[in-house]
Amino acid sequence: MNECHKLLPLIHDWVEGCISFEEALIVQEHLRKCALCNSIILEWLEIGDEIAKLLPINAPQKFGETLSLKFGEISRIPVFELIFGWFLAVCAAVCFKKILASFALLFLHSLSNSFSWIELTLNYIYLIFNFL
Amino acid sequence: MEDNELIRRCLQGDKAAFDELVHRYRDRVYGIALYMLRDIELAEDIAQEAFLRVFQKLGLFDQRKGAFSKWVATLTVRLCLNALKKKNRDGQLLINTSELDGNETQQQDFSETPEEVWWLNERRRIIKDLLEILPPMQRATLLLRYGEDLSIQEIAEALKVPVGTVKAWLFRGRETLRRKLKEAGVM
Numbered sequence: 001m002n003e004c005h006k007l008l009p010l011i012h013d014w015v016e017g018c019i020s021f022e023e024a025l026i027v028q029e030h031l032r033k034c035a036l037c038n039s040i041i042l043e044w045l046e047i048g049d050e051i052a053k054l055l056p057i058n059a060p061q062k063f064g065e066t067l068s069l070k071f072g073e074i075s076r077i078p079v080f081e082l083i084f085g086w087f088l089a090v091c092a093a094v095c096f097k098k099i100l101a102s103f104a105l106l107f108l109h110s111l112s113n114s115f116s117w118i119e120l121t122l123n124y125i126y127l128i129f130n131f132l
Numbered sequence: 133m134e135d136n137e138l139i140r141r142c143l144q145g146d147k148a149a150f151d152e153l154v155h156r157y158r159d160r161v162y163g164i165a166l167y168m169l170r171d172i173e174l175a176e177d178i179a180q181e182a183f184l185r186v187f188q189k190l191g192l193f194d195q196r197k198g199a200f201s202k203w204v205a206t207l208t209v210r211l212c213l214n215a216l217k218k219k220n221r222d223g224q225l226l227i228n229t230s231e232l233d234g235n236e237t238q239q240q241d242f243s244e245t246p247e248e249v250w251w252l253n254e255r256r257r258i259i260k261d262l263l264e265i266l267p268p269m270q271r272a273t274l275l276l277r278y279g280e281d282l283s284i285q286e287i288a289e290a291l292k293v294p295v296g297t298v299k300a301w302l303f304r305g306r307e308t309l310r311r312k313l314k315e316a317g318v319m
Contacts, residue, residue: 012303018284018295043310043319050259051278056159057166060176063158064151067180074184 003030004037015041102127135200142190154183157201161208164275168212170264178215182208198286205280206290209272213291216268255318262312270305273298 007030013019014027031037106127110120133152141149161182165175185207193203263271272291276282284302288295313319 008307009300009303012306013299016284016299016302018299040310043313044306046319047259047306047309047313048278050256051263051274052281053256054167054260054263055163055275055279057163059158059162059179060172063162063176063180064154066176067154067183070180070184071187074188 004034007037008040011037011041012044015044099127099130136195139190139193139195139200142187150187153186153200157204158183160201160280161204164205164208164279165212167260167263167275168209168268168271169215174215174219178211179208182211185211198282202280202282202286205276205282206286209276209290213268213272251318255313258313258316258318259309262309266305266308270301270308273301274305274309277302 007027010019010023011027011031014024019027031041103124106120106123135153135156138149138153142153158179162175162179165178165182166172169175169178182204186204189207193200197203263274266274269291273287276287276290277284282290284295284298288298291298310319
């Protein structure tokens, strides 16, 4: 009985066909002498068959109609959202390009030593705030 | 017409082909959702959501990886698990199982005696009740394995868990059902 309890998960894997060759030998050896485990296997199989019979279940009458309505909603092309999205993307790209150009210009000026370190730092801070 | 032919037509923009696919699988998808969620309205919503996802992702379906029915079932179960997480509805018995009685498409076997029919129906009713109290992942595994005939490997991939975990859920679920049926005296 205790051996049955220990082997049950392995026996279940054997029924499902996902067990190694060595484990299968152990299970088969046990099943040869154990009527209880054999009856449990039959009960498992019956349960599997019963679960298979639970499906399908009739969907509600208006299932198709409601689905068609939802289907119509997702099929609509969101023109306004698309235009607005593209507009935002272009604005962001232009701003980003400008800010990059400003940083580059400031960096070139700093190389020519025409700014003091304080002026340079303030300029960078101003640029960052402007960007934000 | 074969599923693959319908899918091909869907991808070419044939709405009638998609309607046919919906008609073909809606009862199975709705059944899975109902057993998973135990809420008639939510199950209908999720079943419809599943078909919308199918429509949106149809181009990603690869017939070499398995049948369309399995793909739809997997997608439905995933949506149900997400819905359960989101709504945290597990543990609440929202429908009376008797509402499901008489709503099934299965055929009665008239070769059985009335006593045997009663006994089989009683056992089926108890299995339905018990299935609803199992943890969601065990329920999902049992439905995919026996309801939709997915392999353990396929279930593991669908639920994104190791094969060993699926084996354990399957064993625990089936063993719980067996013991409860024994206690109820119908096995």
